[in-house]
Amino acid sequence: MNTAPPPIGAALPHESAHLHVTGEAAYTDDLPEPAGTLHAAPGLSAVAHGRIVSLDLSAVRAAPGVRAVIVAADIPGHNNCGAAVPDDPILADGEVSFHGQPLFAVAADTREQARYAARLAKVEIEAWPALLTVEDALAADSHVLPPVDISRGDVAAALASAPHRLAGTLHLGGQEHFYLEGQVSLAIPQEDDSLHLVSSTQHPTEIQHVVAHALGWRMHQVSCECRRMGGGFGGKESQAAQWACIAAVLARLTGKPVKLRLDRDDDMRATGKRHDFRIEYEAGFDAAGRIAGLKLLLASRCGFSADLSGPINDRAVFHADNAYYLDAVAIRSLRCRTTPYPTRPSAALAGRRACSPSNR
Amino acid sequence: MVIGEKRGDSLQLRAVNACLQLLPMLDGKALFTVEDLAPLAPLPGTGSLHPLQQVLVDGHASQCGFCTPGFVMSLFALYENTPACPTRDSVMEAISGNLCRCTGYRPIIDAMPAAWALPRVGIGRTAVLAALDEMAALPTLEYRIGEQCFIAPRSLAELAAARQAMPEARLVAGATDVGLWVTKQLRPIHDMIGLGAVPELKAIHRDAGTLAIGAGASLTDALAALVDFEPGWADIARRFAAPPIKNAGTLGGNLANASPIGDSMPGLIALDARVLLRRGERLRRVALEDFYTGYQQTALEPGEFIQALDLPPAPAGRLFRCWKISRRFDQDISTVCGAFALTLADGHVCDARIAFGGMAATPRRAPITEALLLGQPWKADTVGDAMAVLAEEFTPRDDLRASAAYRRHVAAKLLQRLWLEASGVPASLSGLEPQA
Numbered sequence: 123m124n125t126a127p128p129p130i131g132a133a134l135p136h137e138s139a140h141l142h143v144t145g146e147a148a149y150t151d152d153l154p155e156p157a158g159t160l161h162a163a164p165g166l167s168a169v170a171h172g173r174i175v176s177l178d179l180s181a182v183r184a185a186p187g188v189r190a191v192i193v194a195a196d197i198p199g200h201n202n203c204g205a206a207v208p209d210d211p212i213l214a215d216g217e218v219s220f221h222g223q224p225l226f227a228v229a230a231d232t233r234e235q236a237r238y239a240a241r242l243a244k245v246e247i248e249a250w251p252a253l254l255t256v257e258d259a260l261a262a263d264s265h266v267l268p269p270v271d272i273s274r275g276d277v278a279a280a281l282a283s284a285p286h287r288l289a290g291t292l293h294l295g296g297q298e299h300f301y302l303e304g305q306v307s308l309a310i311p312q313e314d315d316s317l318h319l320v321s322s323t324q325h326p327t328e329i330q331h332v333v334a335h336a337l338g339w340r341m342h343q344v345s346c347e348c349r350r351m352g353g354g355f356g357g358k359e360s361q362a363a364q365w366a367c368i369a370a371v372l373a374r375l376t377g378k379p380v381k382l383r384l385d386r387d388d389d390m391r392a393t394g395k396r397h398d399f400r401i402e403y404e405a406g407f408d409a410a411g412r413i414a415g416l417k418l419l420l421a422s423r424c425g426f427s428a429d430l431s432g433p434i435n436d437r438a439v440f441h442a443d444n445a446y447y448l449d450a451v452a453i454r455s456l457r458c459r460t461t462p463y464p465t466r467p468s469a470a471l472a473g474r475r476a477c478s479p480s481n482r
Numbered sequence: 483m484v485i486g487e488k489r490g491d492s493l494q495l496r497a498v499n500a501c502l503q504l505l506p507m508l509d510g511k512a513l514f515t516v517e518d519l520a521p522l523a524p525l526p527g528t529g530s531l532h533p534l535q536q537v538l539v540d541g542h543a544s545q546c547g548f549c550t551p552g553f554v555m556s557l558f559a560l561y562e563n564t565p566a567c568p569t570r571d572s573v574m575e576a577i578s579g580n581l582c583r584c585t586g587y588r589p590i591i592d593a594m595p596a597a598w599a600l601p602r603v604g605i606g607r608t609a610v611l612a613a614l615d616e617m618a619a620l621p622t623l624e625y626r627i628g629e630q631c632f633i634a635p636r637s638l639a640e641l642a643a644a645r646q647a648m649p650e651a652r653l654v655a656g657a658t659d660v661g662l663w664v665t666k667q668l669r670p671i672h673d674m675i676g677l678g679a680v681p682e683l684k685a686i687h688r689d690a691g692t693l694a695i696g697a698g699a700s701l702t703d704a705l706a707a708l709v710d711f712e713p714g715w716a717d718i719a720r721r722f723a724a725p726p727i728k729n730a731g732t733l734g735g736n737l738a739n740a741s742p743i744g745d746s747m748p749g750l751i752a753l754d755a756r757v758l759l760r761r762g763e764r765l766r767r768v769a770l771e772d773f774y775t776g777y778q779q780t781a782l783e784p785g786e787f788i789q790a791l792d793l794p795p796a797p798a799g800r801l802f803r804c805w806k807i808s809r810r811f812d813q814d815i816s817t818v819c820g821a822f823a824l825t826l827a828d829g830h831v832c833d834a835r836i837a838f839g840g841m842a843a844t845p846r847r848a849p850i851t852e853a854l855l856l857g858q859p860w861k862a863d864t865v866g867d868a869m870a871v872l873a874e875e876f877t878p879r880d881d882l883r884a885s886a887a888y889r890r891h892v893a894a895k896l897l898q899r900l901w902l903e904a905s906g907v908p909a910s911l912s913g914l915e916p917q918a
């Protein structure tokens with residue numbers, strides 16, 4: 123029988139630490155590629171918002187090494203990579219909704235050839251006005267999800283009778299997730315219409331789900347594996363799906379394994395950031411500092427699609443009272459639709475951010 | 483990764499960014515990657531990890547692990563290069579080119595003293611030197627892929643001839659600029675002439691108060707020589723990129739790349755540096771301030787290259803400072819870089835050379851401010867007047883790093899910093915921080 127004390131409280135090394143320090147820890151891009159693997163690169167929109175007038179991909183198709191080029195119409199199943207709400211196209215279809223949105227994707231013999239080819243597209247987009255800030259979206263009454271209101275007690279009365287009042291506006295900035303390993307997916311066709319994905323993702327099940335839908339397949343036809351990630355921080359939860367879908371569609375079309383490892387610059391442009399918030403607060407309190415009533419407006423920049431903005435903003439609402447019990451509180455959460463880029467959860471979700479108004 | 487080269491009789495080991503090395507640049511060099519460490523020095527009883535690797539494991543210094551090999555190699559270069567346990571500051575400087583997003587830097591920094599507490603191990607330098615000697619005896623490299631060739635002349639004369647014969651070829655020194663054209667811009671680069679194997683280009687001479695730096699000297703060596711020549715270079719030497727870039731990049735590359743925000747030029751222009759240009763047998767000297775003819779344009783003619791840079795002796799009573807303003811302390815590009823060389827005699831300014839980067843399309847002097855200072859008593863009023871003029875002297879641009887207004891403001895404030903520092907007031911944040 124093992125009589126050693128349980129390792130609770132002991133500082134055990136990370137299970138992979140000896141592999142990290144020797145360079146033996148394998149990340150998706152380190153795994154040996156199956157023979158014949160093609161490499162993919164997306165073509166991104168240089169316009170934030172508008173209508174695609176023409177997408178001339180002849181030079182892309184003719185570039186050296188190119189094996190396949192796909193646009194939205196080539197996606198056999200559902201052109202969506204939104205896991206929570208189906209409003210996130212894998213490839214833009216007719217309309218562009220954010221700067222850096224993928225319009226098409228190329229598979230070529232080498233990664234350099236794919237990246238080079240992707241720059242040869244002749245794209246004409248009729249630019250529409252873009253909503254860039256929370257304030258722009260509020261003025262235009264533009265939302266990705268309906269408002270959420272939560273309240274207890276009579277806030278108006280509590281504020282009116284409080285000996286002291288404080289009101290103001292806070293801005294909390296957004297943030298790039300900055301996982302050091304960028305987005306990467308390897309899609310390997312298997313027997314009998316099935317596909318194995320190796321993806322750097324925080325949510326392999328969701329990838330399996332979304333990719334199956336994109337291919338018009340059933341879940342059991344797709345498997346997804348992630349041995350380890352070089353960081354995710356919330357940026358590889360839902361948004362690893364887009365790159366997995368593109369690799370999978372190209373793999374199905376060509377019958378070859380396809381790897382898509384985003385260039386860092388493309389990654390920064392095409393992937394969502396952490397939500398930024400505009401917070402308006404009004405508080406009533408007594409001379410001892412006890413809060414009698416609090417009214418909050420939490421307005422966040424959700425980008426053009428809902429993604430996980432629902433749970434994130436709800437979390438902001440649920441954490442807004444911090445460690446205080448508030449007798450009279452009214453919180454309104456607005457999930458603003460803007461068109462610069464999609465926003466995504468970040469590791470700390472919105473809890474920490476929402477605590478700030480009640481700590482002020 | 484770490485590159486080993488023979489300098490004199492000893493082995494010089496330096497960390498560089500693997501992603502910015504073109505393959506033929508590695509010809510004739512020793513190369514160490516993270517895989518080489520464990521077999522180097524097995525510690526009894528720990529499996530087979532190098533002491534640095536072992537303390538990183540024990541100190542919980544990795545989480546996702548993606549950045550870890552890079553940190554290991556930066557630390558390894560420092561470990562190999564110092565005879566005693568490095569200070570915390572030098573560890574921080576050594577890892578300033580590496581980014582960690584999960585763990586934080588504290589356990590990584592702590593690894594160095596912890597490794598020093600373990601038995602010291604080292605690479606077998608004699609064997610490496612012997613292998614380098616063997617490679618040095620091989621003929622000059624001419625590397626071809628398809629239509630493209632990379633040649634690496636072994637002497638200044640060979641270089642001058644090759645450059646004249648192939649005026650269209652791209653000169654490649656450290657590739658810390660050229661590498662990005664390849665990896666980021668996918669710019670086609672045809673034939674290349676590598677400068678890394680020309681020993682004369684790396685020479686640094688100091689005599690009779692002058693300083694001459696070969697164009698191929700690494701930024702690490704060039705900046706060390708500049709600090710030694712004029713201690714006012716310290717801020718730039720610390721804040722120019724980070725060690726892996728400074729180890730690969732060269733002074734000549736910085737000058738020739740002609741970026742308006744290159745960090746070496748303002749200080750060098752303020753110190754009245756001249757570049758020595760060579761085409762075939764012809765040599766000419768051009769004042770660095772006249773070398774820049776427009777945005778990323780230089781006076782270099784086809785077939786010509788920068789051979790060296792020289793600095794005249796310092797006049798007595800010269801006050802020199804050069805500062806970099808950027809959004810991030812480590813490894814960032816300058817928003818503004820300002821250099822001041824004032825010669826003071828009897829409490830008066832008898833010579834003034836002020837130069838800025840980030841304020842115009844080229845590195846540029848501030849002649850109006852200089853004229854205002856000239857002959858004036860060196861006192862707060864003079865400085866105040868000069869600041870007002872300096873704030874208006876340039877018409878910089880708004881860009882993602884800063885607004886034009888900020889740039890003008892900060893340029894003037896740097897003159898105030900000069901005044902304060904010269905008066906003995908600590909005027910930079912790093913001077914105020916408690917030193918560990």
Ligand SMILES: Cc1cc2nc3c(=O)[nH]c(=O)nc-3n(C[C@H](O)[C@H](O)[C@H](O)COP(=O)(O)OP(=O)(O)OC[C@H]3O[C@@H](n4cnc5c(N)ncnc54)[C@H](O)[C@@H]3O)c2cc1C
Binds near residue numbers: 655732746788
């Ligand atoms: C991460 C990173 C951080 C950086 N940080 C800084 C910074 O803080 N400050 C800063 O100023 N720069 C910075 N740089 C830019 C770069 O490191 C410097 O400009 C460096 O000095 C370039 O030298 P190199 O030897 O690598 O040049 P290369 O890339 O080899 O060449 C650059 C250009 O100079 C030409 N050239 C090179 N040598 C000669 C010669 N002898 N004669 C004629 N032409 C020549 C080449 O043909 C090419 O056009 C940074 C770069 C990176 C990647």
